[in-house]
Amino acid sequence: TQLLEQSPQFLSIQEGENLTVYCNSSSVFSSLQWYRQEPGEGPVLLVTVVTGGEVKKLKRLTFQFGDARKDSSLHITAAQPGDTGLYLCAGARNQFYFGTGTSLTVIP
Amino acid sequence: KAGVTQTPRYLIKTRGQQVTLSCSPISGHRSVSWYQQTPGQGLQFLFEYFSETQRNKGNFPGRFSGRQFSNSRSEMNVSTLELGDSALYLCASSFLGSAGGNEAFFGQGTRLTVV
Numbered sequence: 001t002q003l004l005e006q007s008p009q010f011l012s013i014q015e016g017e018n019l020t021v022y023c024n025s026s027s028v029f030s031s032l033q034w035y036r037q038e039p040g041e042g043p044v045l046l047v048t049v050v051t052g053g054e055v056k057k058l059k060r061l062t063f064q065f066g067d068a069r070k071d072s073s074l075h076i077t078a079a080q081p082g083d084t085g086l087y088l089c090a091g092a093r094n095q096f097y098f099g100t101g102t103s104l105t106v107i108p
Numbered sequence: 109k110a111g112v113t114q115t116p117r118y119l120i121k122t123r124g125q126q127v128t129l130s131c132s133p134i135s136g137h138r139s140v141s142w143y144q145q146t147p148g149q150g151l152q153f154l155f156e157y158f159s160e161t162q163r164n165k166g167n168f169p170g171r172f173s174g175r176q177f178s179n180s181r182s183e184m185n186v187s188t189l190e191l192g193d194s195a196l197y198l199c200a201s202s203f204l205g206s207a208g209g210n211e212a213f214f215g216q217g218t219r220l221t222v223v
Contacts, residue, residue, distance in 0.1 A: 033211045042112075042198050042214035088151070092206040095164045096141055098151040 003027055004089055004099035012105045013079055021074045021102045023089035030092065032072045034063055037086040079106045110135065112201045114215035121222050126187040129218045131199030133180050139163075139205030140182040141212060142174060145196040157182055158205045186220075194222045 004025045013019055023032065031050045035043035047056050049065035049072060056063045060083075062075040072089055084106050089099040113132040121127050133140050142154040153166035157176035176182045180201075186193055196219050200212035 042217045045211055045213060048211045095153055095156055095206045096212050101150055
């Protein structure tokens with residue numbers, strides 16, 4: 001059973017388009033993290049959201065933590081080929097739980 | 109501040125052999141977690157160590173074991189390797205670990221191929 005479900009699983013879009021990735025759980029987390037991973041490399045931490053309803057921006061990336069701290073979303077504006085990668089959400093309880101991942105391909 | 113260091117980066121082993129992977133966490137971090145990542149299964153939790161004690165363990169057979177040293181460096185051992193053990197093994201370090209609610213920082217991983 002996956003504690004964190006991500007959708008969509010795969011996403012292929014044209015450069016310049018906008019997209020949103022969702023991370024959902026039935027459990028409450030004290031914080032959620034988002035990572036991006038490139039093939040053959042370890043995941044790189046993008047952001048941590050802590051407060052319910054919190055919104056954080058990282059250039060063209062906007063992260064939101066649900067009011068109930070059970071879900072989160074990642075919105076990318078005007079996607080670029082450099083955004084291509086596997087996006088993972090994660091939360092900590094008795095261990096670090098990772099989402100199923102969203103594989104994003106941005107086509108030039 | 110140096111990041112998480114995993115060695116070796118790549119490894120090729122034969123079925124039946126054993127392998128030891130190493131992880132040096134970020135200085136000051138006391139928690140090290142290990143994960144197996146395969147295309148079909150995603151990130152699967154192996155175990156977490158905190159101050160030399162195994163805090164939690166995932167659903168992997170006993171062939172997978174680990175330990176943590178007093179300097180927080182950790183090793184993971186896989187005995188009697190099987191073809192299905194081929195994967196990217198990732199180590200993550202955090203200050204207080206999952207119980208502390210901290211974020212985890214990953215190494216670059218060790219790509220293990222079993223032939």
